Amino acid sequence: MIAGELKRYIDGLWTEFWTGGITNPLTVIEQITYLMFIRLLDVNETRDENRRRHTGKDFRRRFGPDEQDLRWSQFRHLGGDQMLPLVRDRVFPHLRGTALRGTVFGEFMKDSQLMIQKTSLLNKAVNMIDRLPLTDGDTKGDLYEYLLSKLTTAGINGQFRTPRHIIRLMVDMLEPKPTDVIGDPSCGTGGFLVEVMQYLLQTYTSPEAVVEGTDPDTGKHYKIFSGDLLEEHREYIRSHMFHGYDFDATMLRIAAMNMMLHGVDDPDIHYQDTLSNNFPEKFPTTATDAFDLILANPPFKGSLDFEDVHSGLLRQVKTKKTELLFLVLILRMLKLGGRSATIVPDGVLFGSSTAHVALRRLLLDENQLEAVISLPSGVFKPYAGVSTGILVFTKGGRTDDVFFYDVEADGLSLDDKREPVAENDLPGCLAAWRNRDASELTDRKKKAFMVSANEIREANYDLSLGRYKKRDYVLAKTDDPVDILGRMKSLNDEISIDLVELEGMLG
Secondary structure, eight states, X not given: OOOHHHHHHHHHHHHHHHHTTOOXXXXXXXXXXXXXXXXXXXXXXXXXXXXXXXXXXXXXXXXXXXXXXXXXXXXXXXXXXXXXXHIIIIIHHHHHTGGGTTSHHHXXXXXXXXXXXXXXXXXXXXXXXXXXXXXXXXTHHHHHHHHHTTOOSOOTTSOOOOOXXXXXXXXXXXXXXXXXXXXXXXXXXXXXHHHHHHHHHHHSOOOOOEEEEEOTTTOOEEEEESSOXXXXXXXXXXXXXXEEEESOHHHXXXXXXXXXXXXXXXXXXXXXXXXXXXXXXXXXXXXXXXXXXXXXXXXXXXXXOGGGBOHHHHHHOOOSBHHHHHHHHHHHHEEEEEEEEEEEEHHHHHOOSHHHHHHHXXXXXXXXXXXXXXEOGGGGTTTOOOOEEEEEEESSSOOSEEEEEEOOOEEEOSSTTOOEEEEEOHHHHHHHHHTOOTTTOOOTTSSEEEEEHHHHHHTTTOOOHHHHOOOOOOOOOOOOHHHHHHHHHHHHHHHHHHHHHHHHHTO
């Protein structure tokens, strides 16, 4: 997490855009993303030039001999009157063309535009972004996450950011490995994929070999990491491990930048409605029976036409509700033995419609339903107050017992402010999950307990925690009914006397 001076600095950058006339939060982040990427292009070009100086190894240049004035280190010194036309008319066309050819960003930058019209705003934004620690591996990801936290409005299709600590709980429960194929069919800003990368960096490490020196052209000190975390898996992680899909191009641009700032510079991020007819056919190598792990928070509100939905999904559960269709899609995308942690609205857990019951029967009878984690309704505030849960399941296998956990506090207040509080059930949930034993988790008055698959079947596949959790009820103490009746009669007598007096006053 970032704090103090850097946090205030980001707030200041945000304010500059708002006072400069750009007030849509998504547009602000998109424009900042463009400028950050332009700077990182130059940073990476300089890094490769330094590496070539030491190793003699050539690289694919991002800027040709006649394009050196398009590099961040060159134009950032210009005044606003010179900078604006250069960035608008030459740097952005370069982004849309040769600079990103063959990379994931090329797909999302082809329609990029500079929305900044004021020379003063561009000058201030460039100067401020130039001072951000984008080369600091420990800070740059958190910095971008803080920027994304300013997206405080939900989209029209039920889009809203998943809190990072909830994502981390889900990642910790699945324990990804550096050889896994990992996906998110509704990736948004890429939060789940980023947190998997953070988990891998913290869990699997190897020694770093560092070459240091001074750039002869700029005089700046630099470091080159010839050995790095997860070194033997680096190429696989860089371009083969992570797969994300979304139908919002702006979100995909942000997701791609988010991944790059967290050490994954060529993720497989695609513009795609994953529920549509052409998804499995368009991407056969990454869509069906291909994933080891899927983490997701699918849109809750969406409702689709049957004609638009892939027939293979409707054969499993005939419904227009996106929250049900996404669960069927995730099962379709997983390998046999692949696992998922997916956030669902509470209605999925207890809805009585034919489609709801069919979906739960599919999870319990034809796959291994592992866990139902109940979350408090304030977790997604200020975006939404909907009550949700986390389903953890494996494709295939058999369900014997299901782990239930009642999360009543997540370390933040459950109002719109979401301020830190002492109460936090998430560590206890993870500890109970890692040490789960059906023979010991029998006390249903506690937060963690197990329920047999047969009992769930007998309850019409109801997965709501309240159906199985036992609570202590305190018998309320009341007065003797005879005393209560006596007081009521006394009150009635007083009212009768007052009415007689009132009648006499009225003549």
